[in-house]
Amino acid sequence: MVVIGAGPYGLSVAAHLRAAGVPVRIFGEVMGSWRHAMATGMFLKSTPDATDLSAPEPGGRLSDFRRLHGESELTELTPIPCDVFVRYGQWFRHRYVGDVDPARVVDVDRGPSASGFVVGLDDGRQLAAAAIVVATGLNGLACIPEELLRLAPEGPGAGALVSHTSHHSDLSRYAGQRIAVIGGGQSALESAALLHEAGAHVQVLVRDRRVRWGSVPQPDRPWPQRLAQPASPLGTGWTLAAVCRAPGGVRRLPVAARLLLFRRALGPSGGWWLRHRVEDVVPVRTSCRVIRAEASDSTARLDLTGPGGSERLTVDHVLAATGYRLDIDALAFLAPALRRGIVCVPGSKAPRLTSMFETSMPGLYVTGSLAAPMFGPMMRFVAGTEYAAARVARDAARWVAA
Ligand SMILES: Cc1cc2nc3c(=O)[nH]c(=O)nc-3n(C[C@H](O)[C@H](O)[C@H](O)COP(=O)(O)OP(=O)(O)OC[C@H]3O[C@@H](n4cnc5c(N)ncnc54)[C@H](O)[C@@H]3O)c2cc1C
Structure with missing residues (x-):
C-alpha cells in the first residue's frame, strides 16, 4: 500500500x-x-x-x-x-x-x-x-482568478505582484508595503490581521455585501437552545449536525442536493476570536469586485467596482485568499x-x-x-x-x- x-x-x-x-x-x-x-x-x-x-x-x-x-x-x-x-x-x-x-x-x-x-x-x-x-x-488546488493572474505572467508567488495565501509561511516580508487582500473568508481576514500587525498597509476587498463572523461558543447552553441549534464539529444548526453525523447519508443524496450542500453549507466567515483584530482595525471594502488588474512598474493597479462606482487602487502586492x-x-x-x-x-x-x-x-x-x-x-x-x-x-x- x-x-x-x-x-x-x-x-x-x-x-x-x-x-x-x-x-x-x-x-x-x-x-x-x-x-x-x-x-x-x-x-x-x-x-x-x-x-x-x-x-x-x-x-x-x-x-x-x-x-x-x-x-x-x-x-x-x-x-x-x-x-x-x-x-x-x-x-x-x-x-x-x-x-x-x-x-x-x-x-x-x-x-x-x-x-x-x-x-x-x-x-x-x-x-x-x-x-x-x-x-x-x-x-x-489553489485558485487565483484569471484577472489577477495577469499580474504575474511568470507565475504567482511571494515575490511576484500576486500570490495565493497558500504560498506563504511568513507574511512579515510585506512590512511597510501596500497590500490588497482579496476574499472574505477566514484566510483573507486572518492574513489581513497578520499583515497589519506586521506593519503592512492592508485593505481587504470582499465581494459579498458583508463580512460574516462566527459566534462566540457558549459551552453551557440551556437544553432548548441545544435542541433548536444542535452542536456539531463544524458549528451549530441542524444541517451541519446532520451532515457531520451521517456522511454516508450525504453520499446517497441526489447529486444536485449534494453539490448544493457542498457549496452552501459553510460559507466564508471569520472565526469569532479574530473579529477584534480586524473590525475597525483593518479597512474592509464590501460589495467590491476587481474587474481589471494590470502591472505598472513594480505596482499592481486594480480597477474596482462597488456601490460608490468605479475606482482605481494601486498596491505593492495582491494577496489572493480566493480558495x-x-x-x-x-x-x-x-x-x-x-x-x-x-x-x-x-x-x-x-x-x-x-x-x-x-x-x-x-x-x-x-x-x-x-x-x-x-x-x-x-x-x-x-x-x-x-x-x-x-x-x-x-x-x-x-x-x-x-
Ligand atoms: C489557512 C487554512 C486554515 C485551515 N484551518 C482548518 C481548521 O481550523 N480546521 C480544520 O479542520 N481544517 C482546516 N483547514 C483545512 C485543512 O487543510 C484540512 O482540514 C486538513 O489539513 C486536511 O488534511 P489532509 O491530510 O487532507 O491534507 P494536508 O494537511 O494538506 O496534508 C497533505 C499532505 O500531503 C503531502 N503532499 C502533497 N503533495 C504530495 C506529493 N506529491 N507527494 C507526497 N506528499 C505530498 C503534504 O506534504 C502533506 O503531508 C484549513 C485550511 C487552510 C488552507
Missing part, C-alpha cells in the same frame, strides 16, 4: 493500516501543509473537539497529547495555534504510524499487470503498489491516462467515490477535501478523518491480501 500525504488524513489512514498489519509506505512531509502553506501566527478555526486525528485505539486525541505533555486543556474558548496542531500531528506519527518517507510523489501510473500501480518519487526511486491512497489535501478548486486534473502526479479513467461527480471535477472512498479506478482511493462533493463538508476538515480513515484502511487492505 502507498499513502501519498502525511497530513491529518494520510496519517490517520496510515495509522489504521499499520494497526491492521498491512505493509504500507507513506510519502510526504509530516504536517507539511500546516508548516508551509499557513502563515506563522495563524490559529485553527476549529474547536479542540473537532481537531482529533483518527487513531486505531483510544489515546490519540489532541487532549491526550496535551495531557501527556503536561499542557493545559484546551476549551472551545481557546483558539488552537497552528504550531500546537503540528506538534500533535508529529506526536501522532511517532505513536501510531512510524516511518514516513519525506519524498514527493511525482508520478503514479498503472503497473504493467492489469492491477497495481507504479509510483515514481522526486529522487528518482520507483516502487510498485497494490493500492494507492491520495491524501494530498489542497496541495496543487481552492476541487479538480482531480490538478493532481499532476497522476498519469493523464489514470486521470482520464476517473469518473467525476457530474457537474464537478471531484472524483465519484464508493462508500469506502475508492474511485472508479480500482485500488485508487481519495480522501480529504476532494471527497467533500461525495461525503459532504466534513471531509474538508480534520473532523472528517474519524469517518474516513478506518473505512479507507479496511477496504484498501483487501488489495494487499489479494
